[in-house]
Amino acid sequence: MRKICFVTGTRAEYGLLSRLMRLVKEDKDLRLQVIATNMHLMPEYGETYKEIEKDGFTIDKKVYMHKPSDDAYGIISSMAEEMQGMNDALSELKPDILVLLGDRYEILVAAQIALIHRIYCKLLVFYGCKGTVKMNGNQSLHVVILKFDGVT
Numbered sequence: 001m002r003k004i005c006f007v008t009g010t011r012a013e014y015g016l017l018s019r020l021m022r023l024v025k026e027d028k029d030l031r032l033q034v035i036a037t038n039m040h041l042m043p044e045y046g047e048t049y050k051e052i053e054k055d056g057f058t059i060d061k062k063v064y065m066h067k068p069s070d071d072a073y074g075i076i077s078s079m080a081e082e083m084q085g086m087n088d089a090l091s092e093l094k095p096d097i098l099v100l101l102g103d104r105y106e107i108l109v110a111a112q113i114a115l116i117h118r119i120y121c122k123l124l125v126f127y128g129c130k131g132t133v134k135m136n137g138n139q140s141l142h143v144v145i146l147k148f149d150g151v152t
Helices: 011-026 049-054 072-093 105-117 140-146
Strands: 002-008 030-037 061-063 097-101 120-124
Touching: 002 011, 002 072, 002 105, 011 030, 011 049, 011 097, 011 120, 030 049, 030 072, 030 105, 061 072, 072 105, 097 105, 105 120
Parallel strands: 002 030, 002 097, 030 061, 097 120
Antiparallel strands: none
16 A cells, blocks of 8 residues: 655645545555644644644644744744654655645755655646745745655
């Protein structure tokens, strides 16, 4: 049975991933794994991981990434925390494929960890969706994350 792991950090990309997650869950030859991170786990954003559970999905791992500030130091601190948590999660879950969507910091970290663990990484790109081409006016993350697509 192949293990397909989805990483979701925001309500927006979860909405785009949820149908594919359901198809994986319903396939008898596949095992769905879910890692929730970033905004899903933050009270100020409504702890939206509860919506994932309400939709009938089990969250296999929660990877926290507290952001002490919105400056470079705060962002890097949160990425470092996520890097450790994602390393722990992927080491334990050992997925065959990691499915990612988006061009946010939490997705970049997950792609990097997958590369080092030699986990096949599939990045879903939905051109024309608001927010998937740019992040804070900078396409650099988008371009970098695309380099991880299909890499083991």
